[in-house]
Amino acid sequence: MIVVFGSINIDLIGHAPTLMRPGETVLGTALELSPGGKGANQALAASRAGAEVRMVGCVGSDDFAAQALTLLRESGVDLSGVRRMDRHTGTALIIVDKEGENMITILPGANSRLTAAALEQAGIAAGDWLLLQLETPIEASIAAAKLAREQGAKVVLNLAPFTDFDLGFLDHIDVLVVNETELTGVLAMLDVPELDEDEAVAWLAERIGVTVVATLGSRGALAAANGQIVSAPALKITPLDTVGAGDTFVGYLAAGLAEGLDLASAMERAGVAAGLACLAHGAQPSIPEIDAVTARLAAPK
Template sequence: MMDHVTTTVAVFGSCNMDLVAYADTAPKRGETVLGREFHTVPGGKGANQALAAAKAGAAVRMIGAVGEDEFGSEIRRVLQESDVDIAGLRAVPGRSGTAHIVVDDQGGNSIVVVPAANGTVDGLVDGDEELIAGAQSLLLQLEIPFSGVAAAAAAGRRNGVRVVLTPAPAAELSEDILSNVDVLVPNEHEAAILAGHDDPDRALQKLLELVPEVVITLGARGSLYGSRDGARVEVPSFPVEAVDTTAAGDTYVGVLSAALGEGADMPEAMRTASAGSAVSVQRNGASSSMPTRREIADFLAGR
């Protein structure tokens, strides 16, 4: 990893409490299975990416909403303890968002997200644009209303901030969002849905018609980058035994943005992000599994 030059990352997105059950296999429709463990862990794609970037060494600002409930208080506490600025994380009446997750023995997961307070993040409020404008990168996801994503992306573009979108959950994206995105980071399933192609190379070319740069994460096969100027990079994953893949994608995006902000070129940033994901999947939980900057450096040093 590079010498540490602190970069500022703004995250505009969701905060959930993850309700995680571990079982041998996930239940099929109409089936009940016995689990062996249960944990509550702060998460949501927005908070996860914020925590990943902060642990990787970035100065991070979280913008979004939680409910006026115990989950909301816990989410705020965990973010603050990881040095995430929560001045833009407002508390609203009602419940915080939740994610109901089943993790199986292969490390795979299935998730049901209930947005709750995240549904109120449908635009910018006073102070949001200033938080975005002072950052080098803005991280967006799709667990809040699209109108909020579009407003934040436009604010990023107005202020010369690199706008990075994780298109999850996968959905058709409007021009008012895509026109302001600099880097799209889908996983292979999201890329296939957005591009209409299962083959990652074909999907990459299709997505580059929509945005200037694309990074497709391919799980155990690594990640693939392309840009409109013809650049193409493939970075293999690090072979590890996965315990829980819940946070792999969000860890990747958070670490990638921190590395790019510090001045890493794309291949180096992708390798650093892959290392972060490799560390995270060897641990249980989402935010609780994310590695520190030192842990990522130590992992890379051993490779």
């Protein structure tokens, strides 16, 4: 079982030729409403990868709540750990340009009410995997990680979106997933001199004693574990929309590890899934099913 403790949002996605600069108004071309939130995105990705998934999070008492949970429910994610709060459902304001790049502002709403008590009530057990991000209160995520470890579960932390945090958090995780910006941020917190990517990932893994996975966009992914460096290529694609690609990678990675795949195989499958997610609009609608990922992996290189 993968238990995802994190955010549940509704995404308001505007499409425009270019991303705006401060003070600039850009005339857009289309508007979409889509379920989102890093927690919910990763839960859906893990479910579509074939894992059994429970979502622990909060939604509001507004009309967006049902929309935010639609695809999770359709995918068979256990929603018994989702609570309703007297605040608005978390909302992401997203602008995507014609190259597929994006700008995002998050309005947390009900997500700010999530506490470790919700995880304790929902349940987590030995052999489970807890998946965390940073769109909900960090104190709650730290407490959730401690609880999961006490119960014999493994903990995966996706350090996104990056913010300063108590470095003691890293004592309670088994796998750390970062992108380039997040890798730079955590190294700066540790006062590490500038290193190239291989050196940085290896140094961080040794320093904190966990598996570290770094996603590098079109250059694939890099990981360090037990003194070894593992890499996985990215799909060669022309992206339509990169929103949700990182969450797809993390959810598929967690599902692969929980399934018992070795790190290299889990990363390769996650990388293909993330690449396919860039070929459709929206965070959750773009997450591919496992059959599509398997077929792409089996296709001639």
